[in-house]
Amino acid sequence: MNGTTLINVFQVPPARDEEFLKLWEQANDMLRAASGYASTRLHRALQPDAKYRYINVAQIESIERWRGVIMSAAFQELSAKMAEFQPAPALFTVVREHELSSSTG
Numbered sequence: 001m002n003g004t005t006l007i008n009v010f011q012v013p014p015a016r017d018e019e020f021l022k023l024w025e026q027a028n029d030m031l032r033a034a035s036g037y038a039s040t041r042l043h044r045a046l047q048p049d050a051k052y053r054y055i056n057v058a059q060i061e062s063i064e065r066w067r068g069v070i071m072s073a074a075f076q077e078l079s080a081k082m083a084e085f086q087p088a089p090a091l092f093t094v095v096r097e098h099e100l101s102s103s104t105g
Helices: 014-033 063-070 073-085
Strands: 004-010 039-044 054-060 088-093
Touching (some): 063 073
């Protein structure tokens, strides 16, 4: 796996899942429309009392286009609405990679 990975964690109370998911989908739509990333996966913790109940992991296709989207007025307005879920985004690059080989028996 090459490139840049965005990892963003969110603190979402269980009673506010639907509100959060609606906002996350809006952000996802903006980024997809601008080719801000190649793929994304939103994960939800299995434990309802986990501090970070949602974690987004996205492969960034173009950091420049991604930054262009997140700096736009529309995305900034959406980010202000999501701020109460205390997002903590950061960009990462792979420094080590290991794959387990599967045995065929």
